[in-house]
Amino acid sequence: MKSYHLFIIYGLLFTCLIGLAVIWKSSDGSVLQETEETLIPMSLPTLPADSVRIFEIPKELSFAGEKVPLEIQDVYERLEREIYVNAYWQSNMVLLMKRSGKYLNEISQILQENGIPDDFKYLAIAESALMNATSSAGAKGFWQFMEDTAKEYDLEISRDVDERYHWQKSTVAAAKYLNKAHQKFGNWTAVAASYNMGQSGLSRRQTEQLQEDYYDLLLNDETSRYIFRILAFKVIFENPKKYGFGLRKEDYYTNPVLKSITVSDDIKNLAEWAKQRGSSYKELKLYNPWLRDRDLNVKRGRSYEILLPE
Known part of the structure; x- marks a missing residue:
């Protein structure tokens, strides 16, 4: 009986070994697949060698005319x-x-016109993606102005008007803010960093760490990435094909030809007003997002320019 049991056990072990051999890798790294006649190699799937592109990082780069120290390993890696x-x-x-x-061209x-380096247009992209966004803290528009700061830089905010959503006027306000910050810091890179964390916040870090240069400061994660996000937009926008973006001229969105209508009196119903001028309430709000209600109250001596498609 014992020898019979041993025969059964050895038979099972032999069967298992054969089964393992069928699926075991061959010496060339392939997997063996059994057929009626023989065992043939079955190749494993492989990813194409170029499935993930490795990009060439610029060897030299500047922001607003100021050198980015890419020779510093930390700076290179963050970019x-x-x-x-x-x-x-x-x-x-x-x-x-x-x-x-x-x-972007008008920005x-x-x-x-206001003495701000062109690279700051990429700051607007970093702030809002060129959309009239609202942050969780209540900052609004292309340049993400808080209400108090917006009023300080002559943007009107009322029940029916919020000029933080007027991208031309808010760009002028942002230019004023940036020029004032430059008077304080004397360095455009620091100005851009202070736009993210506040002028007092950046000044405090400079004092605490005994460093003036943005690239030598240890900052919170958002601000430490902020300049490099702006730089990444600059690099990709200025070399789109190099980074895999082959847009043609006709692929870019454009606004229709717009006419400007000066308004110096109250408008009780903006939908009716737009319709009387061959347009619609939707178009009115689309091209004038700073109009925040269904009517417009105009203070004495004040006027507004409303844009509608021709």
């Missing part, structure tokens, strides 16, 4: 991180580029 994060978020980047066709012009 590389933001380039990869944004270049591989393709849907967001494509829509950003398309949307920029409606605004550039307004900044230039």
Whole structure:
């Protein structure tokens, strides 16, 4: 009986070994697949060698005419991180580029007219993605102004008007803010960082750490990434094909030809007013998002420019 049991056990072990041999890898790294005639190799699936692109990072870079010290390993890695994060978020980047066709040239012009370096247009992208966004803290518009700061820089905020949503006027206000910050810091990179964490916050860190240069400061995670996000937008926008974005000129969004109508009297019903001028309430709000109610009260001596498609 014992020998019979041993025979059964050895038979089972032999069967298991054969089964393992069938699925065991061959010497060339393939998997063996059994057929009626023989065992043939079955190749494992492999990813294409170029399935993940490795981007070339600029060897030299500046922000607002100020050198980015890419020879510092930490600085290089932080820039590389933001380039990869944004270049591989393709849907967001494509829509950003398309949307920029409606605004970026005019933002550039307004900044230039007010003595602000052109690179600050990428700060607006970092702040709002060129949308009239509202943050959890209550900051609004392309430049993410808080209410008190907006009023300080001559933007009207009332029941029916909020000029933080007027991207041309808010760009002028942002230019005033940036110029004032430059008087304080004397450095455009620090100005951009202070736009994110506040002027007093940046000054405090500079005093505590005995350092003036943004790249030598240990800051909170958001501000430590902030300049590099702006730089990543600059690098990708200025070299789109290099980072996989082959947009044609006709791919960019544009605004229709708009006519400006000066309004110096109250408008009791904006929908009726728009319809009388061959437009609609939807178009009125689309091209004048600073109009926040269904009517418009105009103070004595004040006037507004309302845009409608021709």
